[in-house]
Amino acid sequence: MKRIKPRWIAIAVITLALLGGVWRAINNKRAQQAAATTAAAEQMQIELLSSDVMRAELRDVTQSLPVSGTVRAVNFAVIKARVAGELKEVVAREGDAVKAGDVLARIDPTEYQRRWQQAVEQASAAKSQMEIAQRQWDSNKALVGQGFISQAAMDNSVASYQGAIATQKAAIAGAEVARKALDDATLRAPFAGLVSGRAAQVGERVAIDAKIMELVDLSQLEVEVPLSPNESMDVRVGQVAALQIEDRKEVVGAKVKRISPSAQTGSRSVLIYLALDKAEGLRHGLFAKGVLGLGKSQVLAVPLSAVRTDRAQPYVQVVERVGDQQQVAHKTVTLGMRGMDLTQPESEPMVGVTGVNEGSTVLKGHVGALRSGMVVKYTALATPLTAPLPAPATAASTAP
Structure with a gap:
């Protein structure tokens, strides 16, 4: 008995250790299953802001054409030297406002x-010779009689x-030409505007047609847009555009004011000119891009970014x-007309859809892909600027 007792004690200890390990493993597995169940429940729920959704509603969507071009002043002039000589004085400098007829620079x-x-x-002298010839003629008229x-x-x-008369006239014409050359030595502003640049300095000798400075009138600005011949065929005077400057x-806002009747040599592009509604704060030479409205239709529209294409058929x-x-x-949808809602100040590309009902609450594109059936809760914000949350439609009213 004394030999057997220690053996049974060892067996009992080992058995208890094994039973304890099994019990701990079972508890760990149950804890992991509970954690997985909790994580799955959390993944099946998402919180959204009211700005993450929008209503699908009827909109006046304007079929749009992407355009880009350069802001240019209607009145823009490059002041060049009309006579050669040394530039003695530059009266107006960059940014100076001048009136029509004001002196800009002087050449020696x-x-x-x-x-x-x-x-x-x-x-x-020619006049004196003409007077002598006239007196001689008057005297000879009496003598010949x-x-x-x-x-x-x-x-x-x-x-x-x-x-003598012809010689006098030629001399007078030569004097007028000389007088014009003298007047051309003083460069004057052809219209009221701002000096936008200077290309010559005092003391330089400039040649005829040498660039001295540039003058722009910022009161009237337009955007010069090049279009391909195919795109220009649908453009008409009076069509409106929405542009972003730089x-x-x-x-x-802008409106088509003029359309060039011919294509540009080499590039084959057709220039159109958009008159800007508001020119305050803009500058000559800035870059502009946006959309030009070609035609308007009322359709049930959603943002183009809200349409997902990661399946065989597009859906929202x-x-x-x-x-x-x-x-x-x-909801699987069929896409229709694409364009912009120009009534909205910060409109994004819209697309007409069929497959959802008017008033349906649509998730915007920046939310990303969510699993069907996921529970949605809206996050309440304490700011008075937050727009009211849209009321989601019922399952019966949103059936395709």
Whole structure:
């Protein structure tokens, strides 16, 4: 008995250890199953903001054409030198406002003053020669009547007088040309506007047609948009557009004002010009992009980003009431006309759909893919700016 007792004690200890390990393993498995069940229950529920959903409703969708171009002033001028010479003075500089006729710059007028004075003196000398020829002709008219001179002498005096008149006229014309060259040495603003750039400095010798500065009138701005010949065929004067200037959030309205009657050589593009509704704060040369409305139709529309295409057929995710819960449901849709709702200040591309009823609550595209049947709860925000949550449609009313 003394030999057997320690053996049974060892067996009992080992058996108890095994039973304890089995019991702990069972408890761990139950805990894992409970955690998995809790995680699955949490995954079947999602909280959304009111800004994550929208109603599918009838909208005036305008078929749109993407456009981009450059903001340009209707009145824009490159001021160039009309005469050659040294640039003596630049009166207006970048950003200066000028009126029509104001002096912008001056080229050294010394040479042109001397030429004008020379031309004036030549005209004066020609006038004196013409007066001498006129007196000679008047005298010969009286003499030929009395027979003191021949008719040939009379004809010569007439020719001399006519030649003197022509010489005087040529001298006067030369003086006027010289005077114009002198006036051209002073560069003046052709219209009221702002100096946008300067290309020459005081002391430089500039040639004829050398660029001196640029002048723009920001009171009238338009966007020059190049279109392909195919795209331009549907464009008409008066069609409206929504543009963003330099990727700013603000949308600026515009309207087709002019359409070029011919395609550009080389690029084959057709230029259209959009008159901007609001030009305040804009600058000549900025980049603009947006959409041009070609035609309008009223359709049941949702944002194009809300339509999912990760299946064989496109579908949208809607929130519908099932019992006392609101759940996600997937509705297969047929896509129709695409365009923009230009009545909205920050509209996004819309698409007409069939397969959902008017008033259905549709999840926006940024929410991402959700599993059908997932329970939806709305997060309450304490800000008064939050829009009221849309009431989801019932399962009966959202059936396709």
